[in-house]
Amino acid sequence: MKKRKERIDRGIKVRAQDIFALTSYREMLYLLVPGAIPVVGLLCFAPMLSNYWREVIISTAIYALLAISWDMLMCAGLLSLGQSLFFGIGSYLAGSLNHYLGLPPILTIPLATIGGGLICTLLLLPVLRLRGIYFAMVTLVLPLMLSRLVEATRILGGTEGLTGLTPFPNQLTAVFLIQIVLLVTLFGFRRIKGSDYGLVITGISDNDRSVMSAGINIQWYKAQVVFLGASVGSFAGAFGTHMDMFAGMPGFALDYSIMPVAAAVVGGVGTFFGPLIGAFILVPLSEALRALGALRIVFYGLFLVIFVVGIPEGIFPYIQRKYQQVERWVDVT
């Protein structure tokens, strides 16, 4: 007798998809617990940490935001290698608004978020027709170009950057601000992806000609997606600027482009939760490995390879599958 491993949905998952989920506490918990984990984890644990680890949490959250914004572009089939473009533009916008006009962070951050989104969308508008590697090339080159432009023309403080910007009143405010924004982005983007709008976006990535044939202007949709992604990236930049009290060329650094991609690939592309998990593994890991000195990058790379080879689908889809499905052996006849 031959046996086969069968995968089936858990009964509770099937029941919980229905309206009857509201009749039982167990099923309501089944639905709510996964969503509650990041909320509770982020909002409750961060205040308990030491100053140093709060600092790490903040930079992790910045990378997580960039990774989520990368994932949003990826949903529309736009492979971006230039999250640092969004980060840098947001950072310079907030920095110059604060430095030249003297606006407080409570104004500069929203302005930089929206303005950065618009500027990045305008910059990328001509290349929205490109797909895959061509779009990636342009996004990779733009931030490098802009940083050289700042260096050559000495605008916006040149190589020194803008210093002495207004900081946040205290560290806890900063931690809560970025965590709340992170959660809103995470659940907001997940909601967007689950709606009809998200269906169109996924359709563009799967087969753009079919979407065009349905009478949908895909350039307009792509522009909207870039705006969403760029706004989130610009927020991260604006926040980082006020955190460091400095806006400068490091905002266009390659780190901000590569790390989000690594985080999203480790966590699972297209889920938004995945990039968050990826960032919260990779960034603290890179901090913890600091003690190793020069070997840090070696171990870091090794971990990346292990994750990608071991769980190529990503951590989040793997956990999701285990949560929703059971496996059992059945006879084959």
Next chain:
Amino acid sequence: MPIWEARGTEEEMMLEVQNLMVFFENALALNDFEMEVREGQVVGVIGSNSAGKTTLMNTLSGLIIDMRIKEKRRGGQRITVYGKIVYRGEDITETRPTERVRKGIVLCRERHPIFPESDVLQNLRMAGYLRKKAEIRETIAYVFDLFPALIPLKSRKAGFMSGGEQQMLAVGMALVARPQLLLLDEPLLGLSPMMQQILVEAITHLKARSGITVVISEQFARPVLPMIDFGYIIENGMLTLTGTGPELMDNPEVKAAYFGV
């Protein structure tokens, strides 16, 4: 005069499929499928959509092994294959597709699997990658002999050709690899009756001239049944009828289902 020699002798057993079962996750695509192909035969696998024809072809050519690995890595559907495939007395159930091509099993996949950005000659040469240059030249001449319609299109980009021309090219590409066992997956899909006739004639001609063995999977029974030596009719992954071509044509059930009489 055959262009390349089929290695076996007539009427010898070439391919044996025993108790083949293929699962895509929990869906059963092929259920307890049995099949025998003798040297030099043209065997037809007839069935409507979702009968499991393409799955059978992928399993015979070994592509399913690659699909299984990819899906497993992605955490997608789990593909399970049970049963045994014996090719010339050798168990090839777990042999990789590249190895199977070396052994002479060549699949022409459905929906014109060509390289759209390359021209016709490049396509043909690419398909003969495993062969010697002189052999390739010889077979390409043979392909143009078989499909004269391709001659004026030699330097045309394959993606810009019509569906029928692309299908001819696809069959030609499979031939350049000099198969012992040629698997054709829905070669008539999306072609007009006239185009279908041209392809069917080419396959008949091919059989007479080179003596290779052909397995055709098809949903159009009318053009295919007259040319086959033996036919298998499958429905929902199950074998429902077997018989020689004329037997199947006279069968009332086949008539009702596939000829609409």
